[in-house]
Amino acid sequence: MRKQHCFLFLIVLCHWSTMILAHCPPGYYDNNVPHESRCILCGFGQYCPGNGQYFNCPSGTIAPNTGMSSCTKCSYSNRTNSASTVCLLADTPNNAQEALEYGTDSGDDNLDLFKISAKQQFYFTTIETADIPLDRSHPIQYSFVATNRKYDIPLIVIASTKTGQPSKSNFQWIASGQNATLIIPVDWIDTNTNFIGLYFSIIPSVDYTVPFLATTFKHFRGEIFAIPNRKVSQDFKTFQFMTNQAVVEWSGIPSLRKVNVSVTLSDLTHQDDSNLFFSLCYSTIPTIDFPNFFNSNMVVRGKVNNQINIILENISGGKLKLGVVGGLIDLARITAELVIL
Numbered sequence: 656m657r658k659q660h661c662f663l664f665l666i667v668l669c670h671w672s673t674m675i676l677a678h679c680p681p682g683y684y685d686n687n688v689p690h691e692s693r694c695i696l697c698g699f700g701q702y703c704p705g706n707g708q709y710f711n712c713p714s715g716t717i718a719p720n721t722g723m724s725s726c727t728k729c730s731y732s733n734r735t736n737s738a739s740t741v742c743l744l745a746d747t748p749n750n751a752q753e754a755l756e757y758g759t760d761s762g763d764d765n766l767d768l769f770k771i772s773a774k775q776q777f778y779f780t781t782i783e784t785a786d787i788p789l790d791r792s793h794p795i796q797y798s799f800v801a802t803n804r805k806y807d808i809p810l811i812v813i814a815s816t817k818t819g820q821p822s823k824s825n826f827q828w829i830a831s832g833q834n835a836t837l838i839i840p841v842d843w844i845d846t847n848t849n850f851i852g853l854y855f856s857i858i859p860s861v862d863y864t865v866p867f868l869a870t871t872f873k874h875f876r877g878e879i880f881a882i883p884n885r886k887v888s889q890d891f892k893t894f895q896f897m898t899n900q901a902v903v904e905w906s907g908i909p910s911l912r913k914v915n916v917s918v919t920l921s922d923l924t925h926q927d928d929s930n931l932f933f934s935l936c937y938s939t940i941p942t943i944d945f946p947n948f949f950n951s952n953m954v955v956r957g958k959v960n961n962q963i964n965i966i967l968e969n970i971s972g973g974k975l976k977l978g979v980v981g982g983l984i985d986l987a988r989i990t991a992e993l994v995i996l
Contacts, residue, residue, distance in 0.1 A: 681724035683707035700739035702726045712739040719849050734780050740850040747819030747854065754778040754855065754869050777820060778855040784846045798836040798870050798949035799857060805915065808832045811855040821856040838949035860941040870949055879903045881991060888990040900980040902945055903991045910972025913996045917963045918979060923986040933981020941971055946978035
């Protein structure tokens with residue numbers, strides 16, 4: 656008899672627990688943890704009707720905000736990005752491929768290896784506005800780099816947020832070269848919108864298929880402004896490899912003069928840095944404001960807490976910029992000096 660009472664008690668307890676899971680309001684789901692049940696806000700690309708569960712948005716619908724109880728149907732297109740947060744523009748070609756997801760941050764910048772050909776030239780990606788620096792001072796960079804450096808295979812990269820088929824006569828941004836880097840300012844972005852679709856047209860200079868690496872470069876830690884023949888230093892928090900960098904900029908440099916540049920990246924936490932490296936990135940293209948691995952003519956690598964020295968010739972004169980990339984350092988110090996030779 657006692658066993659029967661215990662069995663009935665367990666049935667009632669299970670029924671009571673099931674009822675708890677359904678108490679979350681629309682826009683929330685239950686975390687389904689026994690004895691610790693709590694309501695979680697529904698995520699992007701998902702909807703929570705109010706039964707304690709969450710579901711991915713069905714095809715042709717999006718959830719661009721958190722806490723949605725139903726998905727919004729795309730009015731001008733039945734296609735969305737893979738995260739179901741952006742409806743693709745109506746003129747997006749059927750064979751357009753998703754190349755990068757800018758909002759994804761796994762500790763490194765996003766890398767995507769894909770093949771470009773004259774038959775497949777349209778791509779799209781998603782910009783997550785929450786990922787843009789609050790001071791809105793640093794642009795988004797998209798670089799397209801040939802994986803086979805033995806051959807010079809220039810690209811033309813055209814981008815737009817207003818058409819799914821960017822062309823030379825209808826675009827917002829354009830770049831060209833073997834390391835084609837788009838520099839997209841963020842001051843035009845409406846931060847009241849969580850996601851924005853960005854569309855690429857990538858045209859190779861050859862007829863055959865070319866393997867290329869596409870990457871975003873973001874999360875700049877800041878800039879150091881310096882003058883020649885004077886040492887400067889600045890501290891940075893959480894200076895991480897690839898996703899964070901600083902740019903050192905010198906002004907007032909005479910043209911056609913060689914300069915000696917020395918830079919040290921120091922770890923102020925005094926951890927074991929025997930396996931930590933950093934790099935100096937330099938581009939001869941004056942329009943590259945934020946030199947990094949993917950848009951620079953020269954990359955010099957050295958150990959953290961050691962000084963890197965390079966000799967450069969700034970043909971055009973005026974400003975000279977170096978990107979400093981490296982780390983996994985909680986607190987770093989960059990010390991730099993440029994001496995005109």
